[in-house]
Amino acid sequence: MLNFELVTPEKLVRADEVHMVVVPGVEGDFGVMEGHAPFMTTLKDGALEIYKSAGGEPERVMVSGGFAEVGDKGLTVLAEKAEG
Template identity: 75%
Template sequence: MATLHFELVTPEKLVRSEEVHMVVVPGTEGEFGVLAGHAPFMSTVRDGDLAIYRSETGEPERIRIEGGFAEVNEKGLTVLAEKAEG
């Protein structure tokens, strides 16, 4: 199983940096899921919950975020949030 490198960053600190199965991001145009190998993509992020799936069959961990940007590139997914709780 391929893993996705995921980072969650706020202006204060690096909140998460880990390998996961999938992350569902609350984009301003709707939620979108990111798996390993996703095409390059950039989106603004609305207030909502990130859903972090550590495995294909597990329950997601949810982290509340407020605003920001998400970028998917060859290195993985980076979410730059104004605030993150969790």
């Protein structure tokens, strides 16, 4: 499972173990699963799609501004705003 955190300047919005997250990056949407290579990108305004399990329906959280970083500990999304 992928360790996923969604953070805004005000608070930690979510910290969870998930199957996959699709992130709206400025160079295109990309999916992150456990074991993804280290990566960092700026976010575009759009929906994070959070898959709790393989083949499940995604939960969508609208984000605007910020960054996404994939590292040894998983995926961290630092968004200016998150709604959903």
